[in-house]
Amino acid sequence: MGFGGIIGQDRAVALLRQALRADRLAHAYLFVGPGGVGKRRVAFALAQAVNCLHRLPDGDACGACVACRKVAAGVHPDVLLLTPEEATVRIEQVRALREEVGRRPYEGSRRFALLDPAEALTEQAQNALLKTLEEPAGATTFILLAQRAGALLPTVVSRCQRLAFGPVPEALIARHLAAAGVPADRAHAVAALARGSVGGALALAGEAVLETRDALLSRLFPALERGPAACVELAEEIARDREGLGEAFDLLLTWCRDLLVTAVLGHPGLVVNRDRADALAAAAGGFPVEALAEAVAVVAAAREALETNANPRLTCEALLFRLRDLLAPASGGDRNGTRREGELRRPGA
Ligand SMILES: [Zn+2]
Incomplete structure (x- = not known):
């Protein structure tokens, strides 16, 4: 842990280091950025740096003292992490937190209360928190972690000092993975698929994501070619793995x-x-550009539909039928020709 181990969030880390050096830490921060880019790691690194018993000259935590080790292990009594019970953070949880932060720090010099994800706070919970943010208790810093500030009450956002966390550059993620022992080729491919998320990349690197991709592709295009029955079968299979x-x-x-x-x-x-x-x-030349553009749009739309709890099997089926219209080779047709007819032969339809 510590700021030294944070990847690709130089600006946020620099601002926090500066605040630490000047002893001007805000009472409330809002860390905004995509998932897996290091928001929680930075929050813990800050809590560590403030409460470290032997802070280094550059403002970073020593990483070795008892306070540092407790923060890293998640058992420091002055570093509180509030996460949702089931899907939301309820008002009772915020009330309990308020009571807790009203007391003096137990061991450290400053108490930290992390709310992650802050979007999980119900409106009531946010209003309850607002009172605390308006009348900050002396030695507490709140850190709200969110993917979108728009999901929070404007009154809450306005009480926090906002720090933006961007996607981590692909090259940095690849280097990090390589340093963690992931073979270079795999590290590059996984880093690119992780879309700026170190956490996502680490998860992907540990899984057989590239193999999953290859297995999916090796079944997809033949199914599109074979016809609707094969598409239905494949859709069912894909949808089964929720x-x-x-x-x-x-x-x-x-x-x-x-x-x-x-x-x-x-x-x-x-x-x-x-x-x-x-x-x-080898494959790209075989499809009209506009069909590929449409394919990207329909997959993106299906992905979004999934997020909004659309029926997985029906979504998969509809997607494969649509892709079949767009990407299946027309029988005897010129693959470089204009967009193939949307009606493409549909036996059994
Ligand atoms: Zn320390």
Whole structure:
């Protein structure tokens, strides 16, 4: 832990270091940025730096003292993390937190209360928190972590000093993965798929994501070619794995996007799936650009529909039928021709 181990959030870390040096820490921060980019790590690093018993000259925590070790282990009595019970943070939880922060720190010099994700606070809970933010208790710093500030009450946002966390550059993630022992080729491919999230990349690196992608693609295109019955069968199979469904759609989306980019540029220079650049180069020319653009749009729409609790099986089926219209090779047709008829032969339909 410590600021030294944070990847790709130099600006936020610099601002916090500066506040630490000047002893001008805010009473409330709002860390805003996508998931997995290090918001929680920075929050803990700050709590560590403030409560460290042997702080280093650069303002970072020593990482070795008893206070540092307690923060790292999540057992420091002055570093509180409030997470949702079930889906929301209820008003009772915020009341309990308020009571807690009203007391003096137990061991450290300053108490930290982390609310992650802050979007989980109900409106009532936010209003309860607002009172505390308006009349800050002496030695407490609140840190609200959120993906979108818009999900919080403006009154809450306005009481916090806001720090923006951006996606972590792909090259930094790849280097981090390589340093963690992930083979270079895999590190690059996974870093690109993680879309700026270190946490996501680490999770992906540990999983067989590239193998999952290859298995999916090896079944998808033959199914599109074979016809509606094969599409229904594959849709059912994909939808059965509820946990992996979002990832499957993500993989499909980046693949279609890569086909489009390769078709437009004429080479796979900017693709996400770099380990499969040759396959992309070979395949991209076979599709009309506008069909690929449409495919990207329909996969993205299906991905979004999933997030809003659409029926997974029906969403998958509709998506595969649509992709079949767009991407299945027309029988005897010219693959480089204009967009194939949307009605494409539909036996059994
Ligand atoms: Zn320390």
